[in-house]
Amino acid sequence: MFTSGENDYREWRAERLALYPGSVRELLVDIGGLKDVSARSKAAILASCRHANMAIYTCRDRTADRAAVRAFGEIFGLRQLDHHLCTNDDGVSELAVSTGGQKGEYVPYSNRGLSWHTDGYYNHAQEQIHAVILHCAQDSVSGGESAVLDPRIAYIRMRDVNPAFITAFEHPDCMEIPANIGEQGEIRPPVRGPVFSYSDAGTTLHMRYTTRKKNVRWRDDATTTAARECLADLLEDEAGPVLRFRLAPGQGIISNNVLHNRAPFEDDSLQQRLLYRARYFERIDSS
Numbered sequence: 001m002f003t004s005g006e007n008d009y010r011e012w013r014a015e016r017l018a019l020y021p022g023s024v025r026e027l028l029v030d031i032g033g034l035k036d037v038s039a040r041s042k043a044a045i046l047a048s049c050r051h052a053n054m055a056i057y058t059c060r061d062r063t064a065d066r067a068a069v070r071a072f073g074e075i076f077g078l079r080q081l082d083h084h085l086c087t088n089d090d091g092v093s094e095l096a097v098s099t100g101g102q103k104g105e106y107v108p109y110s111n112r113g114l115s116w117h118t119d120g121y122y123n124h125a126q127e128q129i130h131a132v133i134l135h136c137a138q139d140s141v142s143g144g145e146s147a148v149l150d151p152r153i154a155y156i157r158m159r160d161v162n163p164a165f166i167t168a169f170e171h172p173d174c175m176e177i178p179a180n181i182g183e184q185g186e187i188r189p190p191v192r193g194p195v196f197s198y199s200d201a202g203t204t205l206h207m208r209y210t211t212r213k214k215n216v217r218w219r220d221d222a223t224t225t226a227a228r229e230c231l232a233d234l235l236e237d238e239a240g241p242v243l244r245f246r247l248a249p250g251q252g253i254i255s256n257n258v259l260h261n262r263a264p265f266e267d268d269s270l271q272q273r274l275l276y277r278a279r280y281f282e283r284i285d286s287s
């Protein structure tokens with residue numbers, strides 16, 4: 001689709017736009033629990049992933065642990081976990097406010113907002129994150145809303161405005177993340193690559209993106225700058241295709257690493273937000 005002729009693309013575009021949810025309600029699927037997914041619920045999650053690259057599930061059974069998150073992923077063909085800096089040994093991270101240690105230095109482990117991004121945009125090309133599960137064990141007292149957008153819709157809207165924006169975002173030098181240097185030296189070398197890349201003979205889109213201004217170097221070129229502005233405008237458009245929700249305990253989102261952000265939140269001494277996050281090198285098997 002992404003590398004084929006204009007006629008094929010037009011047909012695919014029309015289908016994508018027709019199937020894309022007009023409301024977050026269309027993403028919702030009820031399940032028994034993370035280890036108790038009926039054939040019907042599984043089919044609904046997979047259909048939602050084909051339409052929007054994501055589904056939001058609601059568990060009847062509120063008990064869940066990291067092992068259950070892994071078991072849930074395996075139902076959808078997700079097995080290769082990214083064991084990055086702050087994950088536990090099993091590859092599942094616990095996102096909660098951390099006041100000390102290595103985690104405390106990173107925004108996901110704070111109550112601050114997270115700007116628009118896809119997960120692992122700082123990973124090497126061979127270790128890109130293609131799927132993510134985010135399960136809410138406990139919500140915050142207030143705040144913490146999320147917004148999401150299927151990268152295919154971002155692609156379509158940008159190509160509608162100017163096809164040259166797509167070419168700019170495909171450039172291998174488009175976005176560079178400088179090295180992560182800790183007190184002990186280099187934690188991660190610099191990573192440079194495109195925003196948009198394709199697999200499966202050009203039928204699958206992968207997006208690597210962050211709106212953050214610090215610790216990112218964009219290709220210095222007028223079209224790239226205009227492409228970034230176009231995307232930023234789309235993501236901030238209240239009347240646009242961005243979908244918004246707030247995860248309740250027992251809810252989670254399974255996605256092919258869609259664009260997302262997070263609003264700041266507040267905990268108190270009795271209630272502290274806890275999300276389990278698993279990031280995978282595979283995509284959800286929705287074939």
Ligand SMILES: [Fe+2]
Nearest residue numbers: 117118119260
């Ligand atoms: Fe994220």
